[in-house]
Amino acid sequence: MTTDAAKAAARRLRADLAEQSITISHSAALELVAHQLGLCDWNTASAQLGRRQDDAVGVGAPVPVLRVQRFEDVRSFYIDFLDFAVEWEHRFQPGMPLYVRIPRGDARLDLSEHHGDGTPGAVVWIPVADATRLHAELNRKYYPSMRPGLDDDAPGGPTIEVIDPSGNTLRFCEA
Structure with missing residues (x-):
């Protein structure tokens, strides 16, 4: 309010x-x-x-663009392990780099194989309502070399940190 x-x-x-x-x-x-x-x-x-200020141009929520070397290498990480879904995919033509939008809840991420779209190793902070529940959900699944912990003492609140196969870090934080 x-x-x-x-x-x-x-x-x-x-x-x-x-x-x-x-x-x-x-x-x-x-x-x-x-x-x-x-x-x-x-x-x-x-x-x-706080006071809501009307934004006449309608600025929306940002969508981070994460650089991935090959979407096929990160597909199971984002789709199967983290439960994101593919909203859409785009290639200018066959054999060209892929650009993919993946949502889960209110979060939206763009994954890009294009060389000019970011640098692998970015960090994205994603708010969650219940970090303990997400932690349990992730630990029920199998993903090679991935058993994330839950940091209850993180500065922003309980946090789960995972690193995708391209080196990008996602921090799910219960603020």
Whole structure:
């Protein structure tokens, strides 16, 4: 929720109460909305919620491009082991480098065989809701030379780090 949404909720609350002949100030309504959100007061809510700024051009979430030498060498790692899916593949013509989009949940990665698309050895930080559950999921599967650990003391929160066959590091972190 944003501060704009919380302010709108306070306006609706005041209007609903006014229909029942109950009058409260806007600041009192803001305090009530903050309490409904589990926060101690409006100042705390305002600081924690932040203000959404409309972006007229519609900037979206970034999609990291990871360089891979051969997609066939990393296919089982991303598809079978990490449970990503192939959304689409592109080649300019047969025999040319492959470019692939793979999603899982809200995460999107592009894997490219093109020489100009990044350098093997990149690091991508991917948020997860439950690192312990992902850790258990990965450890139930077999992937050669891969038994990732769970670092409960990582700076960003519990983290699972895996390295793909092209040397790219994925850090799944429960923030």
